[in-house]
Structure formats: structure tokens, C-alpha cells
Amino acid sequence: MIITFLQRLLWMVALVAAQVMVFNYIHLFGYATPLPYVYLLMLFPLNTDRWSILLWGFVCGLLCDIASLTLGVGMAAMTFVAFIQPPLLQLMVPKDAVEDLQPGIATMGFWPYVRYTLIMTSIFVIAYFIIQTFNFFHPLDFLIAMTSSWGLTFLMCLILEGLRYKSEK
Amino acid sequence: MKTLLDFLAKYYHWLIFFILEVVSFVLLFQFNHYQNSVWLTTANAVVGRIDLWERSVLNYLTLGQVNEQLMRRNLLLQQNNDELQRRLAELTHDSTQTERLLAERLQGVRLLPAKVVTNSVMRRDNYITISAGEADGVEPEMGVVSGTGIVGIVYMTSRHYSIVMPLLNQHSRISCRLRDSQYFGYLRWEGDNPLHAVLDDIPRHARFKVGDIVETSGFSSIFPPGIFVGRVRAISNSDDGLSYKLKVLLGTDFSRLQDVCVVAQEFQTEVSELEQRADSLNSEVQ
Numbered sequence: 001m002i003i004t005f006l007q008r009l010l011w012m013v014a015l016v017a018a019q020v021m022v023f024n025y026i027h028l029f030g031y032a033t034p035l036p037y038v039y040l041l042m043l044f045p046l047n048t049d050r051w052s053i054l055l056w057g058f059v060c061g062l063l064c065d066i067a068s069l070t071l072g073v074g075m076a077a078m079t080f081v082a083f084i085q086p087p088l089l090q091l092m093v094p095k096d097a098v099e100d101l102q103p104g105i106a107t108m109g110f111w112p113y114v115r116y117t118l119i120m121t122s123i124f125v126i127a128y129f130i131i132q133t134f135n136f137f138h139p140l141d142f143l144i145a146m147t148s149s150w151g152l153t154f155l156m157c158l159i160l161e162g163l164r165y166k167s168e169k
Numbered sequence: 170m171k172t173l174l175d176f177l178a179k180y181y182h183w184l185i186f187f188i189l190e191v192v193s194f195v196l197l198f199q200f201n202h203y204q205n206s207v208w209l210t211t212a213n214a215v216v217g218r219i220d221l222w223e224r225s226v227l228n229y230l231t232l233g234q235v236n237e238q239l240m241r242r243n244l245l246l247q248q249n250n251d252e253l254q255r256r257l258a259e260l261t262h263d264s265t266q267t268e269r270l271l272a273e274r275l276q277g278v279r280l281l282p283a284k285v286v287t288n289s290v291m292r293r294d295n296y297i298t299i300s301a302g303e304a305d306g307v308e309p310e311m312g313v314v315s316g317t318g319i320v321g322i323v324y325m326t327s328r329h330y331s332i333v334m335p336l337l338n339q340h341s342r343i344s345c346r347l348r349d350s351q352y353f354g355y356l357r358w359e360g361d362n363p364l365h366a367v368l369d370d371i372p373r374h375a376r377f378k379v380g381d382i383v384e385t386s387g388f389s390s391i392f393p394p395g396i397f398v399g400r401v402r403a404i405s406n407s408d409d410g411l412s413y414k415l416k417v418l419l420g421t422d423f424s425r426l427q428d429v430c431v432v433a434q435e436f437q438t439e440v441s442e443l444e445q446r447a448d449s450l451n452s453e454v455q
Binding site for chain 2: 050051054055058061065070071072073075076079080082083131134135
């Protein structure tokens with residue numbers, strides 16, 4: 001229990017640090033900024049207490065926002081994804097899956113996990129950009145920034161999962 | 170209570186989610202000027218729209234009151250309009266030939282305008298009260314005329330009102346003449362039709378016809394000569410057969426009388442005094 005908690009804490013600190021120190025400075029083509037800290041929420045196994053996921057998401061978003069001076073944006077988006085994650089995961093895994101299934105390439109298979117990542121990162125990036133931009137006066141810019149950021153986030157999450165998969169192996 | 174607790178236990182994550190989102194958005198609007206301004210602008214627009222709806226509904230609910238106020242206002246304006254229409258009609262009224270002649274005859278005579286306050290035509294001895302009295306220069310024995318002919322003679326006066334003995338009074342006697350032939354007689358009312366009076370004492374040798382104009386003779390100091398009274402309607406013999414009795418259609422319609430003028434002649438008092446002195450001398454001689 002404590003080990004799980006510490007593991008998650010470690011993941012959170014690492015992801016926030018990476019976001020604040022590295023990813024926030026990436027503006028590929030002037031638009032694309034990866035936001036891979038949503039990966040933290042993708043680690044939570046099936047049937048985790050929902051309040052727990054919500055709080056982790058909220059705190060992770062809060063830390064990121066404080067460090068990035070965007071208070072509220074990441075928090076709201078992460079809390080929303082944390083609220084969506086349990087039912088979404090339930091839909092993505094087979095009905096006969098183990099009760100505390102840890103989502104990953106190893107447990108779900110490559111393509112199902114890609115699909116899971118795709119949906120999770122999409123929801124997060126869309127929520128994040130809507131809250132951050134808060135208007136649709138320049139829909140083209142908005143779409144380009146959102147899509148490119150989503151692409152990078154998706155990629156980074158897959159890479160992180162790949163690294164984790166390899167290390168577990 | 171148990172149901173509520175069960176409900177909360179089952180859907181507690183909704184509550185947590187809601188609280189955390191609220192906290193997030195409060196912080197978002199608190200610390201980010203851009204989002205704050207967008208939020209305020211949008212919120213203002215939404216609140217403005219809601220206010221507008223609310224006001225529309227309230228306005229609709231108070232329509233009854235507004236309606237009543239409008240009705241009162243309408244009545245007031247209607248009254249004002251009637252009054253103005255009446256005054257306009259007075260000012261732009263195209264005077265008839267009788268009125269023009271009357272005005273000509275009364276040139277040089279002081280006219281004191283007055284309104285009819287009370288009036289009657291149904292009794293045998295009718296009286297009219299007018300809104301001019303001693304304060305306005307009205308004295309007993311002054312003549313009273315309207316735009317269409319003579320009305321009567323001032324009988325009594327108070328400070329601001331006077332009582333007029335009109336033609337439609339059995340005691341009224343006014344000296345009149347036929348305009349064309351200048352024969353004169355006394356006009357009196359027989360107490361029946363308020364549009365007709367009788368001119369007595371026209372001599373048998375006088376020549377005249379139905380339709381001839383009857384006017385004041387000017388023999389008394391009450392009316393100046395030549396004021397229109399009416400037209401001869403029918404001719405008959407007097408009761409004693411020594412003179413004619415003419416039925417006269419009066420120019421003045423007493424049942425519609427509203428505005429009159431009191432005729433104040435310059436030497437009326439002097440003439441009256443002279444007549445009184447002559448009367449008294451007569452009585453002394455006799």
C-alpha cells in the first residue's frame with residue numbers, strides 16, 4: 001500500500017519536474033507543447049478508489065500549475081481526466097480481466113493500450129486547451145496548437161510506457 | 170436520512186469531483202487575468218440577459234397597474250382635448266350675418282361678457298343666473314344679449330352674479346319695432362313655446378308681411394336700437410281688435426344659451442334718472 005503510494009509519488013514528482021523543467025520550454029513549430037504528466041493518471045489500476053484518483057489528479061495538476069504559473073488550468077483538466085479514467089478503463093479491458101488490472105502494454109496488449117492512451121491524452125489535451133484558451137476567436141490556431149500538442153503528448157506517453165514496459169521486463 | 174447517506178456513499182466521487190473542479194476554476198479566475206476578464210464579460214452578458222428576462226416578466230405582471238394609470242391619463246387628456254376643441258371652435262367660429270349685424274349695432278356700447286350659470290325654459294316665469302355682477306359693472310335694468318339676439322334684462326345683482334329676467338318671463342316687456350316699416354310695439358311671451366313670443370300694439374294701418382325682421386326700438390335706455398330679436402311668423406288680430414298681434418320666431422334659442430353679454434350703455438343711468446324724474450312730476454301733477 002505504502003509502496004504503491006510512494007511509487008505514485010515518485011512518478012508524480014518525476015513527471016512534474018520533467019514538465020516544468022523540460023517540456024514547458026518545448027514549443028515545436030511555435031505551437032506544440034507536450035503535456036505528458038497525464039501519464040500519471042493512466043497508471044491507476046482497475047477498481048481504484050475514485051476519490052483517490054481524483055485527489056492525485058488534482059494535486060499533480062496543482063503542482064504543475066504552481067511551477068508553470070498557470071494556476072487552475074492543469075488542475076481542472078487533470079481532475080476531469082481523473083473522473084473519466086475509471087469508467088473508461090472499464091470499457092477498454094475485457095470483462096474477465098483481473099480485478100486490479102494495471103493498465104499497460106504488458107497487461108492489455110499493444111493496440112488496446114495505444115487506443116487507451118489515445119483517448120486519455122485526447123480528453124486531457126482538449127480539456128486543457130479549452131480552459132487555457134477560453135475562447136474560439138481563432139479556431140485554426142486553436143486546432144493546430146491543440147492537435148500538435150496532443151500528438152507530442154501521445155507520443156511521450158507511449159515512450160514512457162515503453163520505458164516502463166522494458167524496465168519491468 | 171438513510172437514503173441520503175446511501176446516495177452520498179454511492180455517488181460521493183461526483184461530490185469530490187465537483188468540489189475539486191470548483192476549487193480549480195476559482196483559482197483559475199483568481200490568478201489568471203485573461204480567463205478572469207473573459208469570465209466576467211461572459212458572466213455579465215449572461216446576467217444581463219437574465220435581468221432582461223426578469224424585467225420582461227415583472228413588466229408583464231404589472232401591466233394591470235400600468236393599464237389603470239394609462240386609463241386615468243387618457244381620461245385627463247380627453248378632457249383637455251375637449252376643452253381645447255371648444256376654445257378653438259369659439260375662436261375660429263365663422264359668425265353668422267345676425268351676429269355680424271349685432272356686433273355692428275353694439276359698436277360704441279360697453280359689453281360685459283358672462284356665462285350662464287343656471288337657466289330654465291319650462292316655467293312660466295323663467296330666470297337666468299349669469300356669472301357677472303356688480304364687481305364687473307353690471308347693474309339692474311341693463312340689457313342682456315347673446316350672439317343670436319336679445320336675451321332679457323338684468324333684474325337683480327349681487328357682487329359676482331346677476332339674475333336676468335329673460336324674454337321667457339310673463340312679466341317681461343321689451344319695446345321692439347319692425348325693421349322695414351319702423352312700426353313699434355311691445356314684445357311679450359305667452360308662456361308656451363320657448364321659441365315664440367308675441368309683438369303687441371302694431372297699429373291696424375301698418376304694412377308688413379310674414380318674415381319681416383323684428384328688432385329693438387331703442388326707445389328705452391336698456392337696448393340700443395336695431396338689435397335683432399326675431400322674425401314675424403304669423404299675423405293675427407289683438408283681443409280688442411284695435412291692433413295686430415304678431416307671432417315672432419325668436420332668434421335666441423334659450424334652451425341652448427351659454428354665453429351672453431350685458432349691454433352697458435354710456436348714458437343709461439342719466440336717462441333712467443331723467444325718466445324717473447318725469448314719472449314723479451307726472452304723479453305730482455295728477
